Amino acid sequence: MGSVRIGLSQFFSIALLFELGTALVVNLGILSGKDAWVSILLGGLAGILVFLGYAYLYWKHPDLTFTGYTTKLLGKAIGVPVSIAYIVLYLNLAARDMRDGGTMLAMATMHHTPLFILSTLMILSSAYVLHKGIEVLTRTSLVFLMIVLLIGLFSTIMLMLSGSINLNRLLPVMETGIQPVLESVVRQSYMFPFGEMVCFTMLMPYLSNSRKGPWVIMGAMLTAALLLAYTMALNISVLGADIVERSPLPLMPAISKISISDFIQRVDIFVVMVLIIGVFFKMSVFFAAALIGISEVFKLPYRKMLYPAALIILLTSMVDARSFIEHLDEGGRLLYTVYPFFMIVVPAVLILVTAVKSHFSERRPD
Amino acid sequence: MTARRDSGTQSGAKAAGARADGAERRLSLDLHESLRNIQAEVGYSPDIKVREIRLGPAPGIQAAAVHLSGLTDAQLLNEFVMGALLQNAEELTDNPVDELPKLLLGRALEVGEAAIAEDWNETLIAVLSGDTAILLDGCTVAIICGTRGGEWRSVSEPTSQLVVRGPKDGFVESIATNISLVRRRLRSPKLRLESMKIGTETQTTVVLMYVKGFASDDLVGEVRKRLEKVAIDEVLESGFIEELIQDKTITPFPTIYNTERPDVVVGNLLEGRVAILVDGTPFVLILPAVFTQFFQSAEDYSQRFDIAILMRVVRYLSFIVLILGPSVYIALTTYHYEMLPTTLLINLLAQRENVPFPAFVEAMLMEIAFEFLREAGVRMPRVIGQTVSVVGALILGSAVVEAGIITPIMVIVVALTGIASFAIPAYNMAIAGRLIRFAFLLLAGMFGFYGITLGLIVMIAHMNSLRSFGIPYLSPFVPLSVRGQKDTLLRLPMWMMNPGKSPQQMRAELPKSMQITTGHEAVLSPAIKKNEEMDRKREGGNSNEPE
Numbered sequence: 031m032g033s034v035r036i037g038l039s040q041f042f043s044i045a046l047l048f049e050l051g052t053a054l055v056v057n058l059g060i061l062s063g064k065d066a067w068v069s070i071l072l073g074g075l076a077g078i079l080v081f082l083g084y085a086y087l088y089w090k091h092p093d094l095t096f097t098g099y100t101t102k103l104l105g106k107a108i109g110v111p112v113s114i115a116y117i118v119l120y121l122n123l124a125a126r127d128m129r130d131g132g133t134m135l136a137m138a139t140m141h142h143t144p145l146f147i148l149s150t151l152m153i154l155s156s157a158y159v160l161h162k163g164i165e166v167l168t169r170t171s172l173v174f175l176m177i178v179l180l181i182g183l184f185s186t187i188m189l190m191l192s193g194s195i196n197l198n199r200l201l202p203v204m205e206t207g208i209q210p211v212l213e214s215v216v217r218q219s220y221m222f223p224f225g226e227m228v229c230f231t232m233l234m235p236y237l238s239n240s241r242k243g244p245w246v247i248m249g250a251m252l253t254a255a256l257l258l259a260y261t262m263a264l265n266i267s268v269l270g271a272d273i274v275e276r277s278p279l280p281l282m283p284a285i286s287k288i289s290i291s292d293f294i295q296r297v298d299i300f301v302v303m304v305l306i307i308g309v310f311f312k313m314s315v316f317f318a319a320a321l322i323g324i325s326e327v328f329k330l331p332y333r334k335m336l337y338p339a340a341l342i343i344l345l346t347s348m349v350d351a352r353s354f355i356e357h358l359d360e361g362g363r364l365l366y367t368v369y370p371f372f373m374i375v376v377p378a379v380l381i382l383v384t385a386v387k388s389h390f391s392e393r394r395p396d
Numbered sequence: 397m398t399a400r401r402d403s404g405t406q407s408g409a410k411a412a413g414a415r416a417d418g419a420e421r422r423l424s425l426d427l428h429e430s431l432r433n434i435q436a437e438v439g440y441s442p443d444i445k446v447r448e449i450r451l452g453p454a455p456g457i458q459a460a461a462v463h464l465s466g467l468t469d470a471q472l473l474n475e476f477v478m479g480a481l482l483q484n485a486e487e488l489t490d491n492p493v494d495e496l497p498k499l500l501l502g503r504a505l506e507v508g509e510a511a512i513a514e515d516w517n518e519t520l521i522a523v524l525s526g527d528t529a530i531l532l533d534g535c536t537v538a539i540i541c542g543t544r545g546g547e548w549r550s551v552s553e554p555t556s557q558l559v560v561r562g563p564k565d566g567f568v569e570s571i572a573t574n575i576s577l578v579r580r581r582l583r584s585p586k587l588r589l590e591s592m593k594i595g596t597e598t599q600t601t602v603v604l605m606y607v608k609g610f611a612s613d614d615l616v617g618e619v620r621k622r623l624e625k626v627a628i629d630e631v632l633e634s635g636f637i638e639e640l641i642q643d644k645t646i647t648p649f650p651t652i653y654n655t656e657r658p659d660v661v662v663g664n665l666l667e668g669r670v671a672i673l674v675d676g677t678p679f680v681l682i683l684p685a686v687f688t689q690f691f692q693s694a695e696d697y698s699q700r701f702d703i704a705i706l707m708r709v710v711r712y713l714s715f716i717v718l719i720l721g722p723s724v725y726i727a728l729t730t731y732h733y734e735m736l737p738t739t740l741l742i743n744l745l746a747q748r749e750n751v752p753f754p755a756f757v758e759a760m761l762m763e764i765a766f767e768f769l770r771e772a773g774v775r776m777p778r779v780i781g782q783t784v785s786v787v788g789a790l791i792l793g794s795a796v797v798e799a800g801i802i803t804p805i806m807v808i809v810v811a812l813t814g815i816a817s818f819a820i821p822a823y824n825m826a827i828a829g830r831l832i833r834f835a836f837l838l839l840a841g842m843f844g845f846y847g848i849t850l851g852l853i854v855m856i857a858h859m860n861s862l863r864s865f866g867i868p869y870l871s872p873f874v875p876l877s878v879r880g881q882k883d884t885l886l887r888l889p890m891w892m893m894n895p896g897k898s899p900q901q902m903r904a905e906l907p908k909s910m911q912i913t914t915g916h917e918a919v920l921s922p923a924i925k926k927n928e929e930m931d932r933k934r935e936g937g938n939s940n941e942p943e
Contacts, residue, residue, distance in 0.1 A: 039876050139732060140846055151843060155850045162861040169860040169874045170853060296735050299845055306849040 035238040038246045040168040043175040044315065045230065045247045049254030050178065051312030052130050053223040054261055055281045055305050057274055061214035064271035065204055067259040069214040074255025076215060077224020078248050083377050084231050085244035090384050092240040096231035097323045100376075103383045110327060112376065117323040119372050120229055121339065124316035125346035126361060128152055131309025132347070133354045134279055138302050149347055156314045157340045161333060164236060164318050167311075174307045181300045182257070185285055188294065189268060194287040199270045200263060221365050223258075223312075224251060225373040229319035278358075279305075317343060421516035427458050427533035434462060437520060444523075449482065451532075452489025457496070458533035467526030469545025472507060477528055477541050480506040493534040500530070501539055509542025521599055548573065554656035554678070557821055559695040566656045567678035571601050574673050574680065577658040578605065582665065586610070592623060595631040601675040602637065605661075610668045618865060619670050619683065634674040634681050641683075643863050648828040651864040653685035660694050684865035688873075688884040690822035691715070696887050704887040712885065714819035718829040721813040722759045723840035723848055725806070729755045731844030747803040756841030758802055762810040763837065765792065767830070770814070 059069035091099040097116060101109030132148045140148060159167050189195055204211065230247060237243035265280040268287055274280040282298045289295040321339055325332045351357035424430045431446055438444055443465050450456035459481075463473060484504035491499055497512050513519045513529070519538045523529050526544035551573065554566030567574045575589065590604040604623065606616050622641040631637060638652045639645065655661060656678050661671050664682045672681040691711045696704040729748075733741055751758065769788040776784060793811075796802045813833065820826040832855065839847030862869035872880025882888045 037875050040874075135846060139844065143843065143846075148843075148846065151847070151850060155854050158854055159857040162857055166857050166860045169868075169870070170857040172874045172876060173856050173860075173870075174853065292739075293737050295737065299732050299735050302845060303849050306846060307853070310850065310853055 034163065034165050034236055036165055036168050036233075036236045037238050038242060040165075040172055041233075041237060041243060042246050042250045044168045044171040044233075044311065045227070045250035046254050046257075047171045047175050047178065047308065047311045048230075048315050049223050049227075049251060050257060050304075051223060051308040052127065052134075052305070053254075053258055054178075054308055055134065055279050055301060056130075057265075057277065057280050058222070058258060058262060059214045059219040060275050061218060062211040063205075063275070064200055064266050065211050066214070066266065066271075066274075067200075067263040068203065069211045069219050070259040070262055071255055072211065072215045073219025074224055074251060074258070076220035077227065077255070078251050080220070080225060080374060080377075081227050081244070081248055081251060083381055084228065084234075085248070087377065087380055087384060088231065088234045088244055089240070090388065093235055095235055095322055095326055096228075097326050098235075099384075100380060101327075103380055103387070113323060113327045116372065117320050117327065120232075120316045120320035120323065121342055122346060123226065123229070124313045124320065125343045125350060126357070127309060127313045127316060128343065129347040129350050129354075129357055130361075131305065131313070133357070134305055134309075135302065137354075138279065138282060138305070139299070146348060149344055152310065152313070153340045153344045156310060156317055157336055159314060160318055160321065161336055164233065164322075167314055167318060171311055174311065178304050178307055181304055182261075185288065185297070185300060186264070188288040188290065188297070189264070189285075192288050192290055194268050195264070197267050199267050217366050221369050221373065224255070225369060227251065228373045228377070229316055231377075232319035232322045233315070313343075422514065423516055423519065423531065423536045423538060425534055425536060427460060427531055430531050431460055431462070433516075434520065434523070438524075447478070449478075451481065451485040453486060457489055457493065460531045461528055462523055462531065463528040463543065464523060464526060467546045468528060468543040472545060473528055473541075473543045476506040476508075477530075477543060480504055481530070493532065496532055497535060497537050497539050505539070505541060507541045507543065511540050513538045513540045521593075524599070544572075551577070556656055556823055557660070557693065559693065559698070561698045562694050563657070563659045565658060567658060567680060569676050569678060571603060571673055571675035574658075574678070575603065575605075578661055578665075578671075581658060581662045582607070587665070590620065594623065594626050594637065595628060597629045598631050600631040602631070603673040605665065605671040605673060607665045607668075610666060611670055612668065615668075615684070615865060616670060619672070623672070631674060631676075633677045634672065634679045637672060637674055638681055643865065647858065647862060648831045649687070649859060649862060649869065650690065650822070650824040650828065651683075651685060651862060651869065653682040653689055653822065654679045654824070655682060656680070657694055663694070663697070684867040686864060686867055686871055687859065687869050690825035691820065692883075693821045701887050701889045705885075708885060708887060711819055711821065714816040715825070715829055717816040718813050718820070718826070719832045719836055720848065721816065722763060722809055722833065723836040725809045726755045726759055726837065727840040727844040727848055730841070744803075744805060747805060750800045751803050752801070754841075755806070756837070758806050759810070759837060759841075762796075762802055762806055763813075763834070766810050766814050 057066070059066040059073060062069045087096075087099060091102070094102065097109075097113035100112050100116075103109070104112065128149050132145050132152065135148055136143065136145055159170060227247070234243060234247075261281065262274075265274050265284045268284040269277070269280060273283065277283055279301075281301050281304075285301050286296055286298045288297050317339065321332055321335060324330060324335045324339065328335075351360055424433065435444065435446075444462065445465050446460055446462050448458065448460045451459050461473075461478060461481075481500070481504055484506075485500065488496065488499045488504060501510055501512060513522060514537050519529050519540065522540045526546060528541045528543045530539040530541065548570040549568050551565050551568055553564045565577060567577060579587070584607065586608040588606055588608050592602050592604070593599045594602045602623065604616070604619060619641070623637070626637065626640045628636060628640065634654060638654070642651050644651070653664075661680055661682065665671055669682050669684065672683070674681075691708060693707070693711075696707065699707070728735060729744060733744075736744070748755075753761070769784065769792075772784050772788070773781065793807055797804050797807060817826045817830055820829065836848060836851050839851045843850075856870075859869050860874060868875060871877065872884060882892060
């Protein structure tokens with residue numbers, strides 16, 4: 031890897047922003063009704079466990095990316111196709127993310143602007159930032175994390191002052207037992223957004239401190255789980271589980287309940303801003319992961335494939351589905367059919383191989 | 397002064413040597429040939445003055461003093477060069493001609509700065525800089541006497557970066573005066589100057605200034621390296637140097653700070669930065685410069701720290717208003733009008749009823765008109781300055797509203813951004829903001845808040861990719877440094893900005909017994925007084941008991 035080193039605070043912010051990303055505004059873990067926040071917390075813990083596996087792989091190969099050690103461990107014949115599959119996954123995830131973001135944006139405010147134009151602007155900005163380098167992306171995330179957190183703080187205070195929060199809507203916790211919660215964890219919340227951390231295996235070689243780094247990222251995941259659970263609890267306590275379940279972007283109607291003496295009202299534009307920032311950084315991280323993978327597997331300079339990859343993401347996001355409903359349906363199915371293979375099965379195999387190899391190689395010197 | 401002079405001649409010689417393609421040219425043995433050569437080289441310019449004299453008793457040694465009229469200090473030349481030469485040279489003329497320059501230098505000349513020049517180009521440049529060259533017949537060296545002088549603007553209040561409280565002197569066009577202004581404030585032997593000549597035609601003196609032990613050697617070395625690389629014909633202003641040594645040119649943001657204020661230079665030197673002084677301009681460059689530096693004013697340190705923080709916050713706010721003001725207005729009125737309170741919205745729509753343009757065109761027209769006004773105001777002769785403000789602000793502003801072309805609220809928004817641009821202390825940062833404002837205007841006109849948010853992301857990413865001599869432009873915010881926050885957005889009290897010193901060490905504190913109390917305890921409240929007396933009695937009683 032190059033000489034670029036990214037500090038811990040910047041890694042924390044990019045990981046946190048990546049996790050909050052789109053998850054902050056959608057109805058996450060809603061399969062479990064008003065216990066969605068419990069489901070998110072459990073999902074977060076499960077995600078951290080999965081991430082421990084990635085961290086193990088990273089500690090064993092601190093200078094290699096995921097594609098790097100896949101090729102090293104499985105040999106070129108298997109490793110390269112697997113790496114290419116991962117690159118396709120990242121490109122696809124970036125595209126799906128952009129579709130999500132673009133459509134939500136069109137639903138929320140930009141009713142008349144074509145989706146293609148919105149997506150083009152987004153991918154161009156992302157390409158510009160990545161052209162400046164991954165370090166610039168992570169540094170920028172630090173500034174925008176502050177903005178997102180400030181917006182969150184402001185909205186919370188305003189919601190409290192408007193008196194829209196009714197905590198009774200959250201009660202009783204786990205009315206029908208733990209069954210639905212666990213089901214929603216398995217089907218939704220541990221993969222999205224926590225399992226998606228698999229793309230950080232491509233970025234982790236840039237960490238300035240290889241010992242502490244993964245722990246910092248796990249700290250970011252925990253913070254993200256707490257914030258997401260808090261947001262979901264806030265949504266439900268403002269709107270009630272019923273409305274949240276039926277709304278694609280529950281944070282919007284929740285925030286629009288803010289009304290202070292007819293002056294501060296309809297501040298849902300802040301939610302749109304959070305949405306844009308979240309989508310941008312999430313998509314950019316996937317984009318960056320794909321670019322690093324491409325430059326490693328095909329031995330190409332990083333910037334050379336920037337615009338072709340941007341074009342692929344843009345077109346994939348457009349032809350991904352005929353409608354948003356189809357897109358969401360597809361996403362829901364991918365979540366428990368395809369993604370676990372990439373996010374758990376393959377890393378598990380790699381962990382096994384690494385463990386066996388290091389076990390034998392350690393013994394040899396004796 | 398002497399230090400500068402010494403190093404100045406050295407590197408001057410270096411520069412001149414390089415100019416003559418390495419071949420060293422010397423003066424001719426024959427005085428008249430040398431004089432003819434000089435005259436020919438400058439094209440028989442009428443302001444070159446040659447005064448031929450004979451030294452010593454008749455027939456004496458032929459000599460000539462060459463100088464440029466207008467660039468020399470006439471009194472210095474007459475009294476301490478010519479007068480001294482003619483009076484003191486008599487007993488020296490017995491010596492061989494070869495040794496004469498040294499003897500004259502040592503025993504005859506009374507002028508403070510003098511040196512021997514062996515090189516032709518060095519002599520010529522010295523004369524063109526205002527020094528006097530003394531040439532002797534039969535001798536291939538010249539004596540250079542420092543007689544630079546002539547007319548300069550005197551030290552006056554700076555025209556930019558004004559303060560209410562603080563020193564009122566500003567730099568002038570003379571580099572010697574500028575150096576003295578800095579030296580007068582910083583009497584430390586650690587202050588180092590390095591002089592060089594830049595500009596193949598203008599031969600402008602450029603001085604690199606830093607405080608040894610404060611500025612890192614790497615930084616000084618890097619600046620020196622970049623300055624030496626500069627290859628340009630003319631250096632008329634420090635901006636020429638700035639453009640050629642900055643890290644990256646494709647950015648609206650300035651990465652080198654400039655100031656007219658000596659106190660700012662001294663403050664920055666002591667913070668470990670490097671200053672570059674250029675002869676002929678009052679603007680001194682300071683580097684490396686980060687984003688936050690352009691929002692600081694010298695006055696922050698002469699006011700109370702809480703007031704200073706308020707002033708700084710106002711400046712950052714004004715920058716945000718400058719770049720986002722009109723674009724947020726456009727986004728709100730064209731895309732997200734549901735955010736506005738209903739009464740305000742009705743008011744706005746009523747105003748827009750008769751206006752033929754969309755808000756974006758309206759804003760663009762007004763912003764461009766405002767730029768015209770500002771540019772006219774800056775370049776125009778002072779005498780008709782009043783007219784522009786009357787015509788521009790009053791007639792244009794009110795007529796355009798009465799004619800129903802622009803809504804009154806748009807005039808308010810544009811005026812607000814205009815004023816906000818003046819609240820930023822650094823002019824070059826304000827210009828950058830004015831430029832970026834148009835980009836945001838376009839984004840907001842097409843995409844509303846979506847465009848603004850993406851524009852902000854791209855702008856901050858761009859700023860993150862900038863570096864000023866290796867320092868990240870947005871530090872100490874990104875990368876985050878808690879220690880660095882002491883003097884950026886905040887301006888903490890002096891004792892908190894100097895680690896390792898307690899407040900007691902830094903400020904004179906009265907002993908406890910002399911500190912001012914409310915007086916309430918002792919005088920106003922008899923009850924407290926009584927209690928205290930009783931306490932004292934009891935203590936006194938206790939201590940008395942053993943006796």
